[in-house]
Amino acid sequence: MTLLHGPGLADAFDRSAPAYDLLVAANPGYHAQLRLAARRLALPGGGAGQHLLDLGCGTGASTAALLRAAPRARITAVDASAGMLARARAKRWPPGVDFVHGAAESLAGAGVTGPFDAVLAAYLVRNTAGPDAVLAAVRGLLRPGGRLAVHDYTLTGAPVHRAVWSAVCWGVVIPLGAVGPGGPGLYRHLWRSVLEFDTAPAFRDRLRRAGFADVRVSPVGGWQRGITHTFTARRPAADR
Known part of the structure; x- marks a missing residue:
């Protein structure tokens, strides 16, 4: 199967948005x-005085996780799917949480310019057509450090782990x-995109090549051990 990217992937998320939270x-x-991934950012003081970017916010689950880890921060949440954003915006949020419609590949065009103190990107980079370009853009949006x-x-x-992933997907x-409004296309893409994307060690190396420092790989527990990871890193403090 051909992987989805760009407008085609955004359209697939639009069609699946009504049932996405249930799934x-x-x-x-x-x-x-x-929530664990957001805590792994280790943001000081509940995020007081900080501006955070939730890149690929979907229906707002990652935004809620970031807000829980940093309740005093200002959060800009971005997604390329208008349908997913509509679901996110319909939820209750405190002042200081803003949602922006835009693709990770063209953030400046959506008015997302930073600088940000931290970025959370959950289930995003794998779904972009140019991961290296997206990581370079994210690095440029971060403050030094x-x-x-x-x-x-x-x-x-x-x-x-490949076998477990395929078994769970199929x-x-x-x-x-398949029983949801968007049909199985998005979830077939999910299955194949994970198999074809970087392994955890390869993505760690991709972050290092992108110029990030202090790159760490942390697993999760349960059946997803060996399948899901959080990668934390910093823009070097001397990177001006």
């Missing part, structure tokens, strides 16, 4: 893992997605 809620640990957390399905490369995720 991810059926994933044990999904929201807890997002600013923090990045990328949370995504990134397999270890071990055959057992046994649970794709059949459930």
Whole structure:
């Protein structure tokens, strides 16, 4: 199958948006893992005085996780899918949380210019046509010393983890997605995109090549151990 990118992927998310929250809620640990990824940014003082970017916010689950980790921060949440953003905006948010419609590949065109003290990108980089360009743009949006957390399905490369991922997708995720308004296309893309994207060690190296420092890889627990990881890094403080 051909992977979805750009407008085609945004359209698939638009069609699936009405049932998306129900589907991810059926994933044990999904929201807890997002909260863990946000905590791994280690933001001081509840984010007081900081401006944070939630890149690829979807229906707002990652925004809620970031807000819980940094309740005193100002948050700009961005997504390329108008349908997903409509779901996010319909929820209740405190002042200081703003949603912007824009693609990760063209943030400046959407008016997202920073600088930001930290960026959370959950389930995003794998879905972009140019991961290196997106990471370079994110680095440019961060203040020197600013923090990045990328949370995504990134397999270890071990055959057992590839097998578990495929079994879960074809046994649970794709059949459930097929009964939703968007059909199975988005979830078939999810299955294939994870198999074809970087392994966890390869993505760690990609972050280093992009100029990030202090790159660390942290696993999650449960059935997703070896399948889902959080990558934390910093824009070097001397990077001016």
